[in-house]
Amino acid sequence: MPIEFSRxxxxxxxxxxxxxxxxxxxxxxxxEKQFIAIVGRTGSGKSTLIQQINALLSPTSGYVQIGDFINHPEKKPKRPKGLNDEEKAAFKKEERRIYQKHKSKDIKALRKRVGLVFQFPEYQLFEETVEKDVAFGPKNFGVKKEDAIRSAHEALLRVGLDESFFQRSPFELSGGEKRKVAIAGILATSPEILIVDEPTAGLDPAAAKETMELFTKIRDAGTTVILVTHDMDLVATYAQMVVVMENGRVEKTCAPSELFGQDLTQYSLQNPRIFDFALRLKQKGLTIDTEGIRSVNDLAEAIIRSKQNG
Ligand SMILES: Nc1ncnc2c1ncn2[C@@H]1O[C@H](COP(=O)(O)OP(=O)(O)OP(=O)(O)O)[C@@H](O)[C@H]1O
Ligand SMILES: [Mg+2]
Incomplete structure (x- = not known):
C-alpha cells in the first residue's frame, strides 16, 4: 500500500x-514495503506529517492517499474562476474522487492498516494492565478476547517484555518499558504500515538495537516501516529511503548514502559518526572509498581493501 501526499x-x-x-x-x-526514515530539526513537521497518514489529523488543503483511502480536508476547495467547460468537468471529477465521505468504519479500517506509535508513548497507554493495554488494539478491531490476549503476549515477548510484565500497570513502568508496551500494542494488530516516532528514545543501546532489528524483520515480512528520528546512525544502518523535512516542507527525498557527506548542519542534523570517521581518514590521506559506508563493518572492509590495494 503506497502512500501519496499531494500538495x-x-x-x-x-x-x-x-x-x-x-x-x-x-x-x-x-x-510500500520499504524502511523509510523521516528526519529534520525539531519543529520541522515530522510528527504532524505522520499523523496525516492514519487520519489523526486531516489536511487543511491537498490530500494524502493511503491505498484506497484519501485523507482530505473537511471542506471542499472553491472552484477556481475562469475555467472552461472541459476544465470544470475535470475539476468536478477530481473533486468527486478525493472528497468521498468517510464512514467511521473506513477510518477504523485505515487505522488497522496503519499503526502509529506516538513520540510520547504515555499518550497511548490507558488500560490497567500491560496485557489489557496491548490486547486492546486487536480486540477493538474485532478479534476474539482469547486471541487478542494471545497476540498481546506474542507482541510483548517480541519487544522484549517477559511474562513478569503482563499484569503490571503500564503507568508504573520506566520510560523505555512504556515505549516497548506502546510498540507491542501496535504490533499486536499486525498493521501493513508501521509508523514509529522516535522509537528508541529512552531505550538503552541494546534495547534500541533489538527494537530496530525487530522493525527490520517486520519490514522483511512485507510491512512498510516509517521511522521518525534525529539519529542519523539509525538512518545509516537501517533505512532504505530518507525524507528530510525543514520548516514544514520536504527538502529532500533520497537514498541515505546520497545524503551523507553533504552539509547536514543546515538541517540541524549530523552525518552518521561512522561516515564522518571515514571522511576524516580520507582527509588524512588514506585512500578509501567512503561511498556506501553504513556500519563499522563496512568501514573495516573499506580500510582492508585500501590496504590491499595500496
Ligand atoms: N498541537 C499543536 N498545536 C499547535 N501547534 C503545534 C502543535 N503541535 C505541533 N505544533 C507546531 O507545528 C510545527 C511542527 O511540529 P511537529 O511536532 O510536527 O514537529 P517535529 O518535526 O515532530 O518536531 P520534534 O523533532 O521536536 O518532535 C511546530 O512549529 C510546532 O510548534
Ligand atoms: Mg515530533
Whole structure:
C-alpha cells in the first residue's frame, strides 16, 4: 500500500491567535514495503506529517492517499474562476474522487492498516494492565478476547517484555518499558504500515538495537516501516529511503548514502559518526572509498581493501 501526499498543507488552530502553519505544500510518494526514515530539526513537521497518514489529523488543503483511502480536508476547495467547460468537468471529477465521505468504519479500517506509535508513548497507554493495554488494539478491531490476549503476549515477548510484565500497570513502568508496551500494542494488530516516532528514545543501546532489528524483520515480512528520528546512525544502518523535512516542507527525498557527506548542519542534523570517521581518514590521506559506508563493518572492509590495494 503506497502512500501519496499531494500538495498537502496543514495549519494548527486556524483562524485563531495560535494559528501555526506546520506543513506546506507536501508532495511525496512513500513506496510500500520499504524502511523509510523521516528526519529534520525539531519543529520541522515530522510528527504532524505522520499523523496525516492514519487520519489523526486531516489536511487543511491537498490530500494524502493511503491505498484506497484519501485523507482530505473537511471542506471542499472553491472552484477556481475562469475555467472552461472541459476544465470544470475535470475539476468536478477530481473533486468527486478525493472528497468521498468517510464512514467511521473506513477510518477504523485505515487505522488497522496503519499503526502509529506516538513520540510520547504515555499518550497511548490507558488500560490497567500491560496485557489489557496491548490486547486492546486487536480486540477493538474485532478479534476474539482469547486471541487478542494471545497476540498481546506474542507482541510483548517480541519487544522484549517477559511474562513478569503482563499484569503490571503500564503507568508504573520506566520510560523505555512504556515505549516497548506502546510498540507491542501496535504490533499486536499486525498493521501493513508501521509508523514509529522516535522509537528508541529512552531505550538503552541494546534495547534500541533489538527494537530496530525487530522493525527490520517486520519490514522483511512485507510491512512498510516509517521511522521518525534525529539519529542519523539509525538512518545509516537501517533505512532504505530518507525524507528530510525543514520548516514544514520536504527538502529532500533520497537514498541515505546520497545524503551523507553533504552539509547536514543546515538541517540541524549530523552525518552518521561512522561516515564522518571515514571522511576524516580520507582527509588524512588514506585512500578509501567512503561511498556506501553504513556500519563499522563496512568501514573495516573499506580500510582492508585500501590496504590491499595500496
Ligand atoms: N498541537 C499543536 N498545536 C499547535 N501547534 C503545534 C502543535 N503541535 C505541533 N505544533 C507546531 O507545528 C510545527 C511542527 O511540529 P511537529 O511536532 O510536527 O514537529 P517535529 O518535526 O515532530 O518536531 P520534534 O523533532 O521536536 O518532535 C511546530 O512549529 C510546532 O510548534
Ligand atoms: Mg515530533
Amino acid at each position: 498537502l498543507s496543514f495549519v494548527y488552530n486556524p483562524k485563531s491567535p495560535f494559528q501555526s502553519s506546520a506543513l506546506n505544500d507536501i508532495s511525496l510518494l512513500l513506496p
